[in-house]
Amino acid sequence: MISKSQVVVRYAETDQMGIAHHANYPIWYEIARTDLIKNIGMTYSEMEHMGVMTPLVELGCRYIGTAHYEDILTVEASIAELSPARIRFSYRIFKEGEDKPINTGFTLHAWVNAKTFRPFSMKKHYPDLYQKMESMMETDKK
Template sequence: MYTSKTEIVVRYAETDQMGIVHHSNYPIWYEAARTDFIKSIGMSYSDIEKSGFMLPLLELKSCYKGAAKYEDELIVTTKIKQISFTRITFYYEVYNKNSNILINYGETMHAWTNKELRPLNMKKHAPDIYDLMAKLM
C-alpha cells in the first residue's frame, strides 16, 4: 500500500489560547497531505479538475491522541483506505516528527463527480485515473 509523507511546521496562528494546535487545523493539514499524495503519484488535483472531475467531501473523521504546539515539526502520512467506482476514502496519521508519537489520525471520504457535482462512475469515465489510484491500495 502506497503512503506519502507531508511535512508541516506548526505556525503560531494555528495554536489556541492554551498554546496547542486548534482542532480545526487538522482537516486543513489533511487537505495539504491529500494534495501531496495525488501529486506524488504523477498528477495534480488541478489536472483532475481540468479533466472535468471533482472530489467533493462527503465525510470527515478526526481522532485526537495528543497535542501539537507552536513550531512542532509534524509528518502527515496519507494513503488510500478504500476506493470504489464512485467514492474514495483517504486515511491520515499525524506524527510529531521528533518523537514519532502519533497525535492524530483521521479520514476523509470523497465522491467522484462531474463539474456539476453529479456522481459518476470513474471506472467508466476515467479508467486511467481510477486504475492508478486503485493499484495503490
C-alpha cells in the same frame, strides 16, 4: 503508497493555551492528500480540468496528543478505500521524533462531474486514473 508531508505549526494555528487548534487538522489532511495525488502523476487542479471533482462527504478526526507552536509534524496520507463512486483517504499525524501518532483521521469523497456536480463512475469514465489509484492501494497491501 503512503505519502508523507511535513508541516510546521504556525503561531496563528495555536489557541490561547499554545496548542494547535483542532480545526487545523483537516487542513493538514488536505496538504497530505494533495501531495498523495501528485504521486500518481497529476495535481488536483489537473483532475478538475479533466472534469473531476471530489467533494467531501464525511470527515473523521481522532485527537490523541497535542501539537504546539513550531512543532514539526509529518502527516501521512494513503488511500484506504476506492470504489467507482467514492474514495476514502486515511491520515496519521506524528510529531518529529515520536513513533506514535498524535492524530488519526479520514476523509470520504465522492467522484462528481465538474459541470453537473452529479456522481459518476470514475472507473468507467477515467479508467487510467482509476487504475493508478488502485495500484497505489495495492502497494500498501504488499
